[in-house]
Amino acid sequence: MVDHRFVVVIDVERMSTSGSRCVPSELTVSNPEGASHTHRLAKEALRSLSLLRASPAPPEPRGTGNSSGMAAKTSRLNLARIELDILLLIAEYLCVQDMVSLSQTCTRLRNSVSNNKSALINTLNFYIIALPSHDSLATLSSDDLFARAIRATALSRRLSSSIHGPMAAPFNKREIHFRSPQSSHQDQGPIQSIRYNERHVIVVCGRALYLVDLSTSAAVERPYDSFIQTSFHDCESSEEILIALRRSIDSPNTLPDRAAEITIERCSLKTDTFGTFQNQITLALELTSYGDVQFQGDLIAFIYKAEIVLCNWKKYTALVFPIPNSHRLNMLQLNLHPHKATVIVDYTTSSIGGHKPGPWLLSVEAPTNMPSMTPADDSGKLFVLDHVARVHLGDPIFSASGITRYEAHAPNNRETIKVHLKMLFDPANDDREYSLTVRPHERDSMMDIVRHPDVPFLAETDNRFEHLRISLADWSTYSVPVISRVWPRRDYLPNSPKSFSLVLNESPYVSTDYPVRELYALRLATEYHLDSGFVRLKLPDFCKWGLPHMDDTGVLKNTLIGFDMLRGWLFFWDNDHVHIFEY
Numbered sequence: 001m002v003d004h005r006f007v008v009v010i011d012v013e014r015m016s017t018s019g020s021r022c023v024p025s026e027l028t029v030s031n032p033e034g035a036s037h038t039h040r041l042a043k044e045a046l047r048s049l050s051l052l053r054a055s056p057a058p059p060e061p062r063g064t065g066n067s068s069g070m071a072a073k074t075s076r077l078n079l080a081r082i083e084l085d086i087l088l089l090i091a092e093y094l095c096v097q098d099m100v101s102l103s104q105t106c107t108r109l110r111n112s113v114s115n116n117k118s119a120l121i122n123t124l125n126f127y128i129i130a131l132p133s134h135d136s137l138a139t140l141s142s143d144d145l146f147a148r149a150i151r152a153t154a155l156s157r158r159l160s161s162s163i164h165g166p167m168a169a170p171f172n173k174r175e176i177h178f179r180s181p182q183s184s185h186q187d188q189g190p191i192q193s194i195r196y197n198e199r200h201v202i203v204v205c206g207r208a209l210y211l212v213d214l215s216t217s218a219a220v221e222r223p224y225d226s227f228i229q230t231s232f233h234d235c236e237s238s239e240e241i242l243i244a245l246r247r248s249i250d251s252p253n254t255l256p257d258r259a260a261e262i263t264i265e266r267c268s269l270k271t272d273t274f275g276t277f278q279n280q281i282t283l284a285l286e287l288t289s290y291g292d293v294q295f296q297g298d299l300i301a302f303i304y305k306a307e308i309v310l311c312n313w314k315k316y317t318a319l320v321f322p323i324p325n326s327h328r329l330n331m332l333q334l335n336l337h338p339h340k341a342t343v344i345v346d347y348t349t350s351s352i353g354g355h356k357p358g359p360w361l362l363s364v365e366a367p368t369n370m371p372s373m374t375p376a377d378d379s380g381k382l383f384v385l386d387h388v389a390r391v392h393l394g395d396p397i398f399s400a401s402g403i404t405r406y407e408a409h410a411p412n413n414r415e416t417i418k419v420h421l422k423m424l425f426d427p428a429n430d431d432r433e434y435s436l437t438v439r440p441h442e443r444d445s446m447m448d449i450v451r452h453p454d455v456p457f458l459a460e461t462d463n464r465f466e467h468l469r470i471s472l473a474d475w476s477t478y479s480v481p482v483i484s485r486v487w488p489r490r491d492y493l494p495n496s497p498k499s500f501s502l503v504l505n506e507s508p509y510v511s512t513d514y515p516v517r518e519l520y521a522l523r524l525a526t527e528y529h530l531d532s533g534f535v536r537l538k539l540p541d542f543c544k545w546g547l548p549h550m551d552d553t554g555v556l557k558n559t560l561i562g563f564d565m566l567r568g569w570l571f572f573w574d575n576d577h578v579h580i581f582e583y
Contacts, residue, residue, distance in 0.1 A: 084112055088119050095528045096123040100153040103146075114146040121145075128152045128526070130505075130566050132198045155568045158583065159523065163533040164485065167518065170540050170570065170581035178203045178210040178219060179576035191561060191573045193502045195232045200269055202241075203578065204230045209243075211267070211275045220275025233295035239270045242280075244293035244300065260285040262293060262302065262385075264313045281313045283385045284376065294343075296336045299366065301343050303334050304385060308343055310366050316383070317370040320390040323362065324406070324421055325349050335438040337472060338445050341366040344472070346424070346436045346449075359434055361447075361470070363420040367410040393419060403475060422475065424449060424468070435508040438472075439524070445472040448480075448524050450508050450532075465509070467524065467532045480525045484534040488513070488520040505566035512539075512560065514553045519570070521563050537563070537570065540581050550574060 332347030
């Protein structure tokens with residue numbers, strides 16, 4: 001019988017806290033049954049949430065001539081001599097930060113990790129890596145993926161150190177020129193949203209949309225006669241993007257009763273046809289309505305008249321769902337489930353039947369086949385939303401888990417539509433607000449809900465945050481610790497652009513302290529960072545960066561756009577430029 005022994009020298013705890021090169025600690029696995037048994041033991045060891053460490057053997061006394069002791073010393077392997085397939089098997093159960101730390105131990109391990117794409121893809125918190133538009137972890141090369149993992153890990157460490165230590169400061173600046181000085185539409189209002197990747201930038205102001213090709217410096221301006229809101233969705237081709245435009249109509253040409261419309265347009269990003277638009281569908285609205293349009297493949301979802309609208313913009317089918325207790329509706333926000341055709345809505349209601357206001361979480365499963373819409377003109381692409389079929393929910397069904405379930409028959413009479421309604425918190429007296437974001441996980445879909453106070457006269461002891469995480473698979477709920485040296489209050493600015501909801505990968509809660517030039521962004525917990533906490537950023541010294549006209553508190557309040565947590569980019573609007581500071 002052959003006794004195979006392997007020594008694993010990965011210290012996950014040391015890597016996670018210090019961020020330095022890993023210090024070896026040992027794991028000895030006895031393997032009398034061969035390689036397959038080693039494979040199983042390695043998985044079991046890592047699934048137990050830690051790498052088991054064996055106590056180091058006592059040193060052999062010098063000059064004893066103990067041949068058995070020498071044999072024991074030579075049989076104990078170190079990290080440099082472990083078989084590569086066993087090492088990579090274990091590495092696939094690490095997070096991406098620890099993978100990078102492992103690669104920093106020696107040249108052999110760096111080459112092994114950087115060339116092993118499978119191990120990088122299987123890291124638990126892969127979503128911290130910023131990907132190019134239309135690319136995925138599978139389409140990137142091993143070298144590119146490894147380089148992005150290194151940058152993401154370095155940023156993660158800098159932001160983590162700012163939670164407990166010194167604030168992070170910008171080290172680089174980018175500049176995007178999106179509007180020509182000769183433009184006839186200079187006064188288009190502040191920036192409403194910005195969408196970007198490594199090649200293109202789309203800037204949306206109140207009455208205009210600008211496209212910029214960073215590789216060729218080509219720029220296209222498309223003005224509008226009314227205020228617009230936009231949402232974006234990547235197409236299958238990297239040379240196109242879908243844009244949902246939601247705007248008011250001052251003088252409708254086709255339908256006299258139309259006050260607003262939602263238009264889905266396909267925008268070309270090709271060099272020869274850059275900035276050309278092709279209409280896909282237009283939904284006419286009788287009332288002006290606001291809110292983002294959410295995409296998921298061919299499905300779009302949005303809120304209209306306190307109802308949920310689902311539409312397949314390719315098949316020209318749609319369905320409208322009522323929101324329970326909508327007559328007491330105060331505010332709402334809509335998201336789409338990351339992995340399936342389910343709409344998630346969170347909203348609050350005023351007092352109902354003597355009960356205090358409370359926040360609710362609503363889940364609606366979209367039916368497979370929705371009824372077709374009737375065109376309103378000869379183009380076959382214009383439809384009146386108020387004529388779309390509506391679903392009537394049945395009587396509520398209460399469950400012991402605190403979830404109210406409604407059921408309704410789909411228009412095809414073959415499907416049952418399931419609607420779940422859950423109260424998030426018991427109504428409280430402290431006037432807390434809450435924000436919500438849906439975040440995809442590798443094995444599950446989690447919903448992060450941050451509840452926070454927003455009343456200036458609250459006592460300091462009440463100025464605390466609560467982070468609740470809900471599984472969208474089984475609706476189980478648990479609390480996540482929130483740690484911070486500061487408990488910032490949200491800063492609403494009446495004259496500023498719609499800050500903190502404009503950029504990608506945004507924090508659910510951002511606050512600024514302009515007199516001391518500091519910004520705080522809540523970073524939600526991950527598999528690597530088990531606690532949520534406030535990242536502390538030092539606002540740029542604009543005189544140092546050659547922007548003295550922005551070195552004023554009033555200017556800062558009106559030009560700050562938002563912070564991209566994934567890339568570490570802080571955005572500012574400066575007339576016809578966007579300044580991006582890298583942290």
